[in-house]
Amino acid sequence: MKALPSLAKALAWLAAVYAAMFAFDSSGLANPYWLQVFELACITAISALGLNVIYGFTGLFSLGHAAFYGIGAYTAALTLKSLGVESQPAFLCALLAGAAAAALVALLVGVSTIRLTSDYLGIATLGFGIIMKVVFDNADSFIPRLGGARGMTGIAKMTTLPWAFVLLGGSLLVIRNLVHSSYGRALVSIREDEIAAGAMGIDTFRYKTAGFVIGCAFAGLAGGLYAHLYAFLHPSNFDFFKSVDVLVIVVLGGLGNMSGTLVASFGWVFLLETLRVVLPPEYVEFRWVLIPILLVVTMLARPRGLLGIGEFRFLRGGAGR
Amino acid sequence: MILEARGLTKNFGGIKALNGVDLYLRRGELAGLIGPNGSGKTTVFNVITGIYRPDRGTVNMDANRIAGLAPHRISRLGIARTFQNIRLFRNLSVMDNVRAAYHPSVPYGPVSAVCRTNRYLDGEKAIGENVTELLSFFSLQDRRLEHAKNLSYGDQRRLEIARALASGPKILLLDEPAAGMNHSEVEKLMGFILEARKRFSLTILLIEHQMRLVMGICERLVVMDFGEVIAEGTPAEIRKDPRVIEAYLGHRPAGDTSEVRD
Numbered sequence A: 001m002k003a004l005p006s007l008a009k010a011l012a013w014l015a016a017v018y019a020a021m022f023a024f025d026s027s028g029l030a031n032p033y034w035l036q037v038f039e040l041a042c043i044t045a046i047s048a049l050g051l052n053v054i055y056g057f058t059g060l061f062s063l064g065h066a067a068f069y070g071i072g073a074y075t076a077a078l079t080l081k082s083l084g085v086e087s088q089p090a091f092l093c094a095l096l097a098g099a100a101a102a103a104l105v106a107l108l109v110g111v112s113t114i115r116l117t118s119d120y121l122g123i124a125t126l127g128f129g130i131i132m133k134v135v136f137d138n139a140d141s142f143i144p145r146l147g148g149a150r151g152m153t154g155i156a157k158m159t160t161l162p163w164a165f166v167l168l169g170g171s172l173l174v175i176r177n178l179v180h181s182s183y184g185r186a187l188v189s190i191r192e193d194e195i196a197a198g199a200m201g202i203d204t205f206r207y208k209t210a211g212f213v214i215g216c217a218f219a220g221l222a223g224g225l226y227a228h229l230y231a232f233l234h235p236s237n238f239d240f241f242k243s244v245d246v247l248v249i250v251v252l253g254g255l256g257n258m259s260g261t262l263v264a265s266f267g268w269v270f271l272l273e274t275l276r277v278v279l280p281p282e283y284v285e286f287r288w289v290l291i292p293i294l295l296v297v298t299m300l301a302r303p304r305g306l307l308g309i310g311e312f313r314f315l316r317g318g319a320g321r
Numbered sequence B: 001m002i003l004e005a006r007g008l009t010k011n012f013g014g015i016k017a018l019n020g021v022d023l024y025l026r027r028g029e030l031a032g033l034i035g036p037n038g039s040g041k042t043t044v045f046n047v048i049t050g051i052y053r054p055d056r057g058t059v060n061m062d063a064n065r066i067a068g069l070a071p072h073r074i075s076r077l078g079i080a081r082t083f084q085n086i087r088l089f090r091n092l093s094v095m096d097n098v099r100a101a102y103h104p105s106v107p108y109g110p111v112s113a114v115c116r117t118n119r120y121l122d123g124e125k126a127i128g129e130n131v132t133e134l135l136s137f138f139s140l141q142d143r144r145l146e147h148a149k150n151l152s153y154g155d156q157r158r159l160e161i162a163r164a165l166a167s168g169p170k171i172l173l174l175d176e177p178a179a180g181m182n183h184s185e186v187e188k189l190m191g192f193i194l195e196a197r198k199r200f201s202l203t204i205l206l207i208e209h210q211m212r213l214v215m216g217i218c219e220r221l222v223v224m225d226f227g228e229v230i231a232e233g234t235p236a237e238i239r240k241d242p243r244v245i246e247a248y249l250g251h252r253p254a255g256d257t258s259e260v261r262d
Helices: A003-028 A034-055 A065-083 A087-112 A118-137 A161-179 A181-190 A194-199 A204-230 A239-255 A258-278 A281-301 B043-047 B071-077 B093-100 B110-115 B118-137 B152-165 B184-197 B213-217 B235-242 B242-249
Strands: B003-012 B015-025 B031-032 B056-061 B079-081 B173-174 B203-207 B222-223 B228-233
Touching: A003 A161, A034 A065, A034 A161, A034 A181, A034 A204, A034 A239, A034 A258, A065 A087, A065 A118, A065 A204, A065 A239, A087 A118, A087 A204, A118 A239, A161 A181, A161 A204, A161 A258, A161 B110, A161 B173, A181 A194, A181 A204, A181 B093, A181 B110, A181 B118, A194 A204, A194 B071, A239 A281, A258 A281, B003 B043, B003 B093, B015 B043, B015 B056, B015 B228, B031 B043, B031 B184, B043 B056, B043 B173, B043 B203, B071 B079, B079 B152, B093 B118, B093 B152, B110 B118, B118 B152, B152 B173, B152 B184, B184 B203, B184 B213, B213 B235, B222 B235, B222 B242, B228 B235, B228 B242, B235 B242
Parallel strands: B031 B203, B031 B222, B079 B173, B173 B203
Antiparallel strands: B003 B015, B003 B056, B222 B228
16 A cells, blocks of 8 residues: 555644644643634635635636635534534534535536636626625524624634644645646646647536635635634625635735745735734724735735745645656 | 538638538548638637537537537547647646646546545556656657746647647647748658657648648648638649639639649
């Protein structure tokens, strides 16, 4: 068995990291505020990696990523509430339910809109994002527990550092292995030239839909973690601007570059929080001036993304090279 | 007869791109499709490969009716092509361009890929070996890690043919394979096409403007003008055909007995 060592190695790493995180988390050494920021960065990275599959690898321009993040968040929160037990396995079920719900909705949206090309698909997903925002705002009229525009409260605070970190590691592993396989090459070939990909025998419609669904499933997973991090959900966390945030992270990190997405996610979340602390209270909103300036400068200096086309060692390469 | 098209008609708005085109290919032959610019040659390719659905007409390959099928279905039945304006996966390596074309016959499932099972590792190894063999035949092996967009023009054209052959086709459609090549490159390409036909037992139909290549290697020519087939025959017959001369050179004054030359 040649495969077992690589899988076992990956699992051993994850287990070791989990243990380390668990020890760190319960030691009380870390500042709980920054710990929470770190968890948010992991969650943001999972969502951004999902969008990277959609936009970076498959080449589908999506402006509705936050809507799928929201679907995952609300579904996971409602699932755990309905289960009535706040155990770790129940939490895992809730997270998977969130990812599955996002994937299912993505399938429906994908099948109907994915024939559209680039900009038009962007507009269609933008429209879907706006629809979902309205749905979240009025969710209390069909399921009162979702809270609607007042926000959803009473969510258990289940997301911990190990959960966030291990799920990020798992997501990286799954996406890396997928990308460095024939299936990943099929997705990338569609991004590069859809007509040629079709002429080579690749079912472009099917694979574009698959890429979209997989990416949205990661958004849903991240959403579930997010819901149980702050124990409060509000529709404004899933509007158009949040979709743009994720898009900015993916573009900053470099399209189709997982390491870049990782660095950009952590950079983005920590920069926002650091500025919140550093800037005097009356200037905090100037963050939204500083960050776009930084964005422009970064894009001018590194148009292909923060890391160019390089990848971290553990994200590089596949078999048979 | 490996491929037979009957009565292909395709309109774009008011323009009749194809107007009742009949075309066939005999198994194993190397045929040329020629005609002035805008006569509908590439449209024929696009209809055969499923990029366009014909308004009327049928295309049969062996016993299959293929007109109107999706491009990937037609590709899987054994028709591969290259494009007039090279359509490589520009930001992928030479190797990955060819590897992507092996995807339709991938021997492992997505779950195997994610878990990196033996099936995945063996499959990748097999694909890698096939790619190496194909790239060696095309003398692209030492450039396999280069991005496709960084190859020279001639190498890009060769890579496109290599990629087309990865799907193991029975019929290969080449759209202006010699475009932009100089004298000696065309010479090399001609030998190369003949060799590829023998080695991969192909039936080839090619569109070309360079008469040297067309007259040099094609066994049969089909001539199109204004969306219709105006002549068909051996290169020697086509050279003398008055309709062909008229299509290329305009009306012949009385008494002129010129032929289409290289």
